[in-house]
Amino acid sequence: QVQLVESGGGLVQPGGSLRLSCAASGSIFSINAMGWYRQAPGKQRELVATITSGGSTNYADSVKGRFTISRDNAKNTVYLQMNSLKPEDTAVYYCNADIRRTGWGRFYSYWGQGTQVTVSS
Numbered sequence: 001q002v003q004l005v006e007s008g009g010g011l012v013q014p015g016g017s018l019r020l021s022c023a024a025s026g027s028i029f030s031i032n033a034m035g036w037y038r039q040a041p042g043k044q045r046e047l048v049a050t051i052t053s054g055g056s057t058n059y060a061d062s063v064k065g066r067f068t069i070s071r072d073n074a075k076n077t078v079y080l081q082m083n084s085l086k087p088e089d090t091a092v093y094y095c096n097a098d099i100r101r102t103g104w105g106r107f108y109s110y111w112g113q114g115t116q117v118t119v120s121s
Contacts, residue, residue, distance in 0.1 A: 002026040002110050004095045009115030016119070017083045022095030022112055024076040032098040032107050034071055034078040038091035038117075045094065049080060063089075085119045093117050 008020040024031060035050035049059045049069035057069055068081040078095060095112035 002028060002099055002101065004097060004110055004112035006093065006095045006112040006115040009093060009117045011118045011120065012085055013121050014085060014087060014119055016085050017081070018085065018117060020080040020082070020093055020095075020115060020117075022078045022097075024097050024099065024110070027101050028076060028099055029102050029105070030100045031073070031076060032100070034095070034097045036069065036078070036080045037094045037096060038089075039094070039114075040088075040091040043091075048093070051078065082117070085117075087119045089117060090119050091117060 003025050004022055006020060006022045008018060010018060012018050031053060033050055033052050036048040037045050038048050039045040047060055048063055049067055051057045051069045051071050066084045071078045092114040094114045097110050098107040099110055100107045
């Protein structure tokens with residue numbers, strides 16, 4: 001079994017910062033891409049940022065220059081540093097990872113339970 005557990009969400013004022021963490025645990029052989037997605041009320045889930053096992057990153061245009069994704073492969077953990085937060089960043093943030101549980105198996109996509117980020121004065 002594989003679990004992704006997010007932490008670090010909360011309430012922050014506009015212009016503030018938060019750092020999200022997501023740790024993968026369980027029966028894991030290797031992890032390929034990891035990423036963060038978000039879903040605001042009444043909207044579809046959207047990509048925020050992704051990072052490959054080699055460290056290549058991709059960002060949504062709306063967060064470029066404000067958010068930074070990183071990962072610690074030894075800890076199976078991905079981070080999202082969010083700076084200059086805006087009210088429109090308010091959403092539930094979900095962690096995602098492509099994980100292979102055995103050396104001969106395929107990669108499957110796993111999701112965390114989500115963490116709420118609220119940007120408000």
